[in-house]
Amino acid sequence: MRKILRNPAQIVTVDTKGKNFKRGKELNQINVIDNHSIIIEDGIIKDILPNSSLKINSSDFVIDVKDKIVLPGLVECHTHSAFAGSRANEFRMRLAGKNYEEIAKKGGGINTTVKAVREAGIEELINLLTQRAEYFICQGITSLEIKSGYGLDYENELKLLQAINYLKDIFSIDIVPTFLGAHTFPTEFKDDHEGYIDLLVNKLLPYISKHKLAKYCDAFCEKTAFSSPEVDKIFTKAKESGLELKLHSEQFNNIGGIDLALKHKITSVDHLEVLEDSKLNALGNSDIVCTLLPGVSFFLDYQYAPARKLIDNNAIVAVATDYNPGSSNIANLNFIMSLASLKMKMTIEETISAVTINAAMAIGLNETTGSIEINKQADFAIFDTKEYSDIVYNVGKNLNCITIKNGEIIFDSTEILNENY
Numbered sequence: 404m405r406k407i408l409r410n411p412a413q414i415v416t417v418d419t420k421g422k423n424f425k426r427g428k429e430l431n432q433i434n435v436i437d438n439h440s441i442i443i444e445d446g447i448i449k450d451i452l453p454n455s456s457l458k459i460n461s462s463d464f465v466i467d468v469k470d471k472i473v474l475p476g477l478v479e480c481h482t483h484s485a486f487a488g489s490r491a492n493e494f495r496m497r498l499a500g501k502n503y504e505e506i507a508k509k510g511g512g513i514n515t516t517v518k519a520v521r522e523a524g525i526e527e528l529i530n531l532l533t534q535r536a537e538y539f540i541c542q543g544i545t546s547l548e549i550k551s552g553y554g555l556d557y558e559n560e561l562k563l564l565q566a567i568n569y570l571k572d573i574f575s576i577d578i579v580p581t582f583l584g585a586h587t588f589p590t591e592f593k594d595d596h597e598g599y600i601d602l603l604v605n606k607l608l609p610y611i612s613k614h615k616l617a618k619y620c621d622a623f624c625e626k627t628a629f630s631s632p633e634v635d636k637i638f639t640k641a642k643e644s645g646l647e648l649k650l651h652s653e654q655f656n657n658i659g660g661i662d663l664a665l666k667h668k669i670t671s672v673d674h675l676e677v678l679e680d681s682k683l684n685a686l687g688n689s690d691i692v693c694t695l696l697p698g699v700s701f702f703l704d705y706q707y708a709p710a711r712k713l714i715d716n717n718a719i720v721a722v723a724t725d726y727n728p729g730s731s732n733i734a735n736l737n738f739i740m741s742l743a744s745l746k747m748k749m750t751i752e753e754t755i756s757a758v759t760i761n762a763a764m765a766i767g768l769n770e771t772t773g774s775i776e777i778n779k780q781a782d783f784a785i786f787d788t789k790e791y792s793d794i795v796y797n798v799g800k801n802l803n804c805i806t807i808k809n810g811e812i813i814f815d816s817t818e819i820l821n822e823n824y
């Protein structure tokens with residue numbers, strides 16, 4: 404059956420002319436068209452036609468989006484949604500003056516959540532993940548990355564990856580699982596780094612690769628976590644095992660993460676709050692997506708990543724929530740978009756490119772989603788406003804009213820609204 408997204412106020416295509424990513428100045432070009440409708444066939448974008456030439460057949464399924472705007476389905480490319488428990492206590496400690504790194508050094512931080520995850524059953528984790536995925540979907544998100552990283556032993560890292568993979572049976576959105584066994588050293592391996600790396604490299608990676616439990620291997624290159632030679636070992640093995648690579652780098656310190664990212668030609672390097680100017684050129688000349696996480700700077704109250712410098716140096720910039728219980732307890736991508744513009748000085752258009760096509764590239768889905776181009780998946784976020792600037796201008800307000808994945812409506816609040824008004 405043909406489906407028609409009829410007569411929206413605007414279609415923001417984020418068109419890339421088949422290139423499937425945007426670097427530097429290109430982020431500012433999002434291509435807005437009016438007086439057109441979108442034709443969907445078999446879950447794929449078939450055509451974008453002027454309303455004047457649109458012929459509707461009686462067998463067509465028409466979704467009337469008059470006075471609404473259509474964007475590509477949003478892509479959330481960096482989350483730690485697979486967690487249990489709460490870190491409200493540490494939040495209180497931070498409000499009283501302690502800092503995030505101090506708390507981590509004393510065995511809190513990531514290891515607090517590790518304890519909660521180890522105590523949680525897989526059903527509990529699946530329930531938590533389900534609620535969190537639903538919350539992302541109602542925001543217009545049609546592709547979602549989720550990391551492990553709070554199990555930090557054989558049994559519990561696999562439990563997390565199994566829970567994340569289970570979501571693929573529940574939801575039609577793209578779920579991308581990432582293995583983050585190298586998140587930090589668990590307390591039992593505090594003084595035996597080699598022992599833990601051995602577990603990652605010789606036990607976990609082979610199992611994960613054999614059972615295809617993760618698409619990416621990620622690591623946290625930081626003074627309180629893994630050194631660059633340690634990450635190097637893990638990345639070398641992950642690559643051999645057929646996983647693609649991502650890295651948390653330059654969040655608090657520069658300890659060689661960028662050189663490693665370039666050496667391994669990884670897919671994305673994430674954080675970059677303390678990136679040095681000397682690295683801008685190399686990143687701008689590379690195909691690595693720089694994923695910026697302004698929610699962390701907001702939640703921990705420190706400097707933002709140099710988005711302007713990266714874009715001005717021709718980098719491929721994406722933006723994500725980094726949703727996690729310790730450094731960005733923020734699952735609202737809309738709020739993050741406003742932070743990207745207000746605090747990192749990205750234009751509204753750059754921010755939109757960063758959460759669509761470039762975020763899709765950060766999780767290897769940019770050939771099939773992230774922009775409204777013919778033959779791509781019919782993935783859309785439909786917003787209840789007539790002007791796309793409103794999305795970023797309305798801070799923290801969810802204007803998304805319909806989410807469509809592969810041509811199917813998976814969230815629709817318009818009926819609810821119709822009932823209420």
Ligand code: NIG
Nearest residue numbers: 513623651725727728729730
């Ligand atoms: O991306 N940087 C490391 N990992 C997370 C924080 C995780 C946590 O505090 O639980 C991040 O900020």
Ligand code: FE
Nearest residue numbers: 481483651725
């Ligand atoms: Fe993160």
